[in-house]
Amino acid sequence: EAGVAQSPRYKIIEKRQSVAFWCNPISGHATLYWYQQILGQGPKLLIQFQNNGVVDDSQLPKDRFSAERLKGVDSTLKIQPAKLEDSAVYLCASSSRLAGDSTDTQYFGPGTRLTVL
Amino acid sequence: QQQVKQSPQSLIVQKGGISIINCAYENTAFDYFPWYQQFPGKGPALLIAIRPDVSEKKEGRFTISFNKSAKQFSLHIMDSQPGDSATYFCAANRGSTLGRLYFGRGTQLTVWP
Numbered sequence: 001e002a003g004v005a006q007s008p009r010y011k012i013i014e015k016r017q018s019v020a021f022w023c024n025p026i027s028g029h030a031t032l033y034w035y036q037q038i039l040g041q042g043p044k045l046l047i048q049f050q051n052n053g054v055v056d057d058s059q060l061p062k063d064r065f066s067a068e069r070l071k072g073v074d075s076t077l078k079i080q081p082a083k084l085e086d087s088a089v090y091l092c093a094s095s096s097r098l099a100g101d102s103t104d105t106q107y108f109g110p111g112t113r114l115t116v117l
Numbered sequence: 118q119q120q121v122k123q124s125p126q127s128l129i130v131q132k133g134g135i136s137i138i139n140c141a142y143e144n145t146a147f148d149y150f151p152w153y154q155q156f157p158g159k160g161p162a163l164l165i166a167i168r169p170d171v172s173e174k175k176e177g178r179f180t181i182s183f184n185k186s187a188k189q190f191s192l193h194i195m196d197s198q199p200g201d202s203a204t205y206f207c208a209a210n211r212g213s214t215l216g217r218l219y220f221g222r223g224t225q226l227t228v229w230p
Contacts, residue, residue: 004160042123042206042220043161056217091160105151106218108160 002026004109006092012115018080021112025073025094031055032069033106034077035091043091049075082116089113120144121209123221130228136194138224140207143188147209151218152181152192155204164205165192197228 005024013019025032030051035043046065048056051072060067064083069075079086089111097104123140130136140150151166167174167181167190174181180193194201207221 041222042121042208043218044220045217048217093160105163108153108162110158110160 004092004094004107006090006109006112008112009110010113010115012117013082014117015084016081018078019082019114020076020078021090021092021114023075023077023092023109025075025092026096026107029094029096029107030072031095031097031104032075033093033095034067034075035093035108037089037091037111039088046077079114082114084116087114087116119222120219121207121221123207123224125224126222127225128227130197130226132197132199132228132230134197134228136192136197136201136226136228138192138205138207138226139189140191140221141187141189142209142219144209144211145188146211147219148211149209150181150183150190151208152179153206153208153220155206155223161206194226197226199228199230202226202228 007022011019032049034046036046037043047060047067049069052069065079067077091108091111093106093108095104095106121142152164153161154164155161165176165179165181167183169185172183178195183190204223204225206223208218210218
């Protein structure tokens with residue numbers, strides 16, 4: 001079974017530029033998550049999709065971050081404009097969980113390391 | 118506010134020794150406590166998980182101990198191996214939040230041969 005795919009793996013941009021990350025979840029997984037992992041910290045959830053609907057985006061800085069999941073499969077996360085503090089690894093995860101099942105395993109991709117100069 | 122507090126930040130253990138990582142939480146609504154293992158350049162991967170209705174769960178060399186009254190849980194790695202060198206994260210969530218995982222800050226484990 002193929003894992004969660006993410007691209008690009010690395011991205012360096014200057015502040016105020018825009019950037020986009022792409023995620024392809026495990027086939028058949030209904031739930032997709034985007035996490036931000038700042039160096040030395042644990043991942044922090046940015047947004048969660050169930051199929052192509054947003055379930056939780058309470059921690060997403062909506063003034064600069066946006067995400068979509070077209071057709072309930074692939075997803076893109078965009079930052080516009082980027083700030084220095086956005087430097088982090090952006091992780092995508094997916095699970096086959098059904099609503100209300102908290103124990104389903106989340107499978108993480110390798111992440112995209114973003115450096116904002 | 119850190120929902121899950123993890124310690125120590127780093128841990129050095131000799132091969133064959135026992136590695137112990139501790140976590141504490143405040144939210145009594147949490148009902149699922151997974152541990153994730155992360156190698157450099159990789160995403161976290163589920164290692165072992167526990168529900169609060171049991172006090173201990175063992176899978177191979179990895180054991181979770183859970184103390185519901187103290188709101189603490191810990192990971193024990195028996196017979197630690199150099200291949201166990203990685204960053205370990207504890208996490209917690211509750212079913213009503215549909216999967217939002219709250220992660221600890223991580224413990225960087227180094228096992229010396």
